[in-house]
Amino acid sequence: MSLTLYGNYLSPYTRRVAISMSLMEIPFTQEPVMIFQSPEAVSAHNPVTRIPTLVLEDGEALYESAAILDYLDERAGQDGALIPPAGKPRRDVQRITAIAIGTMERAQWAFYETRFRPAEIVHQPWIEHNEKHAMAGLAHLNGLVEAAGDNWLAGTDRISQADISTAVGFSFTAKVRGHLPVRDEFPALAAFTDRLEATAAFKEAPIPG
Numbered sequence: 001m002s003l004t005l006y007g008n009y010l011s012p013y014t015r016r017v018a019i020s021m022s023l024m025e026i027p028f029t030q031e032p033v034m035i036f037q038s039p040e041a042v043s044a045h046n047p048v049t050r051i052p053t054l055v056l057e058d059g060e061a062l063y064e065s066a067a068i069l070d071y072l073d074e075r076a077g078q079d080g081a082l083i084p085p086a087g088k089p090r091r092d093v094q095r096i097t098a099i100a101i102g103t104m105e106r107a108q109w110a111f112y113e114t115r116f117r118p119a120e121i122v123h124q125p126w127i128e129h130n131e132k133h134a135m136a137g138l139a140h141l142n143g144l145v146e147a148a149g150d151n152w153l154a155g156t157d158r159i160s161q162a163d164i165s166t167a168v169g170f171s172f173t174a175k176v177r178g179h180l181p182v183r184d185e186f187p188a189l190a191a192f193t194d195r196l197e198a199t200a201a202f203k204e205a206p207i208p209g
Helices: 012-024 039-043 065-076 087-116 124-148 161-176 187-197
Strands: 003-006 028-031 053-055 061-063
Touching: 003 012, 012 028, 012 065, 012 087, 012 161, 061 065, 087 124, 087 161, 124 161, 124 187, 161 187
Parallel strands: 003 028
Antiparallel strands: 003 053, 053 061
16 A cells, blocks of 8 residues: 555645655655545545645555655655755755745735635735735745756755755746746746756646646
């Protein structure tokens, strides 16, 4: 029995877990559930019905992408982990990853305002507030990409969670806030993301059309 990942790849949190497992060469099966369409598929394993949820071989369930990735790093061991084990290298990866996650959250909150609220109570200033901060996050990440040149973002000798989450965050923001000029304003980040999106691990977890 393999690991089972509950969640669809429009969710950047689910997607970063799936990409990480592919890079770690940890086999898994995806259940591409949409929470609002099939909540029972997830609530059977997660009492708060959130994705991603990862069910292990023995039936134990893990929740939230950060906790899931922490487990996966432990399972992969030091040679396969995507976050360094200690010290400044770990802090650097975690810091960049936190900016990427914050950017995802801002884009998601702006997206949800019109997706789940009736039109008559959509609060446009809240959308604009979150879009402003999503763009600020992308601007910061774009600067890091420019500074890194041909290197990985946190100065690691191979891809890390900072790189994965940065690319996933950019792609998600471009998808759900398509009117924002993210490719024009952040060309280095766009090129970095395109390079990662062309790899097998990213292609195996495509954002739904």
